[in-house]
Amino acid sequence: MSGGKVRVAFHTLGCKLNYTETSTIARSLDTGKYEKVSYDEPADIYVINTCTVTGAADRKCRQAIRKAARQSPNAKIVVMGCFAQLRSEEAAALEGVRLILGNQEKFHLAGYLDELSANPENVSAVPGTEISDVASGPIVHSCESMERSSFISSFSMGDRTRAFMKVQDGCDYHCSYCTIPLARGASRNQPVAECVREARVIADRGIREIVLTGINTGDFGKSTGESLHELLQQLIKVDGIERYRISSIEPNLLTSGIIELTAASDKLMPHFHIPLQSGCNETLARMRRRYRRELFEEKVAEIKKVMPHASIGADVIAGFPGESEEEFRSTYEFLENIDLSYLHAFTYSPRINTPAALMKPVVKSSDATQRSHLLQDLSGKMALRFALSNRGERERVLWESRNSNGLISGFTDNYIRVTTPSQEVEEGWITDVMLTEPDKNGGFIVTDL
Numbered sequence: 003m004s005g006g007k008v009r010v011a012f013h014t015l016g017c018k019l020n021y022t023e024t025s026t027i028a029r030s031l032d033t034g035k036y037e038k039v040s041y042d043e044p045a046d047i048y049v050i051n052t053c054t055v056t057g058a059a060d061r062k063c064r065q066a067i068r069k070a071a072r073q074s075p076n077a078k079i080v081v082m083g084c085f086a087q088l089r090s091e092e093a094a095a096l097e098g099v100r101l102i103l104g105n106q107e108k109f110h111l112a113g114y115l116d117e118l119s120a121n122p123e124n125v126s127a128v129p130g131t132e133i134s135d136v137a138s139g140p141i142v143h144s145c146e147s148m149e150r151s152s153f154i155s156s157f158s159m160g161d162r163t164r165a166f167m168k169v170q171d172g173c174d175y176h177c178s179y180c181t182i183p184l185a186r187g188a189s190r191n192q193p194v195a196e197c198v199r200e201a202r203v204i205a206d207r208g209i210r211e212i213v214l215t216g217i218n219t220g221d222f223g224k225s226t227g228e229s230l231h232e233l234l235q236q237l238i239k240v241d242g243i244e245r246y247r248i249s250s251i252e253p254n255l256l257t258s259g260i261i262e263l264t265a266a267s268d269k270l271m272p273h274f275h276i277p278l279q280s281g282c283n284e285t286l287a288r289m290r291r292r293y294r295r296e297l298f299e300e301k302v303a304e305i306k307k308v309m310p311h312a313s314i315g316a317d318v319i320a321g322f323p324g325e326s327e328e329e330f331r332s333t334y335e336f337l338e339n340i341d342l343s344y345l346h347a348f349t350y351s352p353r354i355n356t357p358a359a360l361m362k363p364v365v366k367s368s369d370a371t372q373r374s375h376l377l378q379d380l381s382g383k384m385a386l387r388f389a390l391s392n393r394g395e396r397e398r399v400l401w402e403s404r405n406s407n408g409l410i411s412g413f414t415d416n417y418i419r420v421t422t423p424s425q426e427v428e429e430g431w432i433t434d435v436m437l438t439e440p441d442k443n444g445g446f447i448v449t450d451l
């Protein structure tokens with residue numbers, strides 16, 4: 003406690019959606035009672051919003067919990083989110099963990115913390131109800147309801163230039179490697195009108211860019227009889243927001259209407275992140291993805307035809323069960339010959355209760371890691387090639403915060419990082435910049451503005 007206030011520290015792992023949700027949950031705490039401190043400082047309560055997308059993500063959750071327990075041995079640790087939802091017993095066994103909240107329950111954190119502070123040893127199952135005896139371990143609240151009607155909205159307000167807005171949650175797909183539908187439930191979204199209202203709130207705070215996030219963002223509208231295309235049509239009418247990006251969209255959900263609207267609007271950024279996962283059709287079939295590589299290729303060509311400078315990134319998984327050398331080569335060659343700007347390469351790791359975890363043959367972990375490194379190298383080449391193709395162009399940059407060396411960075415519409423030592427620009431400004439010579443990472447350092 004400091005000055006009578008309870009010190010609470012938040013830590014988030016995983017995707018942008020999780021960060022967005024932490025931001026909303028942290029805002030819900032009464033600042034008269036709680037003082038928010040950094041996760042690196044001593045605290046009375048640590049709230050860790052977790053991820054379980056890969057084995058590495060699980061490892062990071064355990065490390066984060068142990069770090070909190072080491073730092074403040076008397077602190078109460080709250081573990082919430084996907085790892086909490088799917089691996090609650092494992093979380094409960096870790097030192098210092100007092101409360102475990104699933105993906106819906108975490109939004110009631112303020113209520114749970116009120117009871118936790120009033121009753122140092124106990125917390126009730128549901129805020130406002132009878133206190134449970136938790137002498138034998140932490141309380142676990144998970145999977146309350148993740149039905150289509152249970153969408154809980156969120157948006158981040160962390161920095162002054164860009165906000166992340168959750169428009170969709172859950173997933174109805176059954177990709178054979180993915181545990182997320184178990185952790186996040188059915189696909190659901192908030193209505194277009196509600197998204198527009200939130201965008202206005204974000205605009206009123208002076209934020210210029212919104213990134214639309216979700217688990218399967220392209221599925222937006224399924225639970226309200228609307229569509230992502232309609233959402234974009236309405237959002238671009240909101241005054242004050244200059245830029246929108248879609249965090250990620252499945253290739254089979256990226257419609258021609260969305261591509262055309264993006265090309266026609268200067269508020270929709272020419273930047274698409276499209277999960278490919280494999281460039282080999284046999285591997286895609288085992289992954290139970292809903293497209294063949296030809297569809298992905300068509301989408302990239304369709305975008306480039308109307309927006310030649312669009313940035314297109316892709317997720318790729320290396321070492322999926324049964325991925326032979328030949329299959330990997332097929333993926334690699336496919337990627338080499340397609341006009342992408344970057345890759346996010348992941349090494350496959352089996353997730354419990356997924357069909358892929360039982361598939362054979364398993365790829366040797368050293369081979370999977372080596373393939374992942376090859377994809378990362380390829381991503382570097384793509385980024386440089388993309389930057390060179392933009393050399394000599396004038397691009398709009400939204401400037402973000404200045405670092406301790408006095409440099410300020412921002413992104414172009416097509417998602418190229420630009421850095422300058424110039425004092426002529428400030429955070430939140432959008433200015434035109436001439437892209438002269440790229441650095442080796444595919445960014446640009448500009449001295450004259």
Ligand code: SF4
Binds near residue numbers: 181182
């Ligand atoms: S689309 Fe597939 S990979 Fe993505 S969240 Fe849904 S099941 Fe998982």
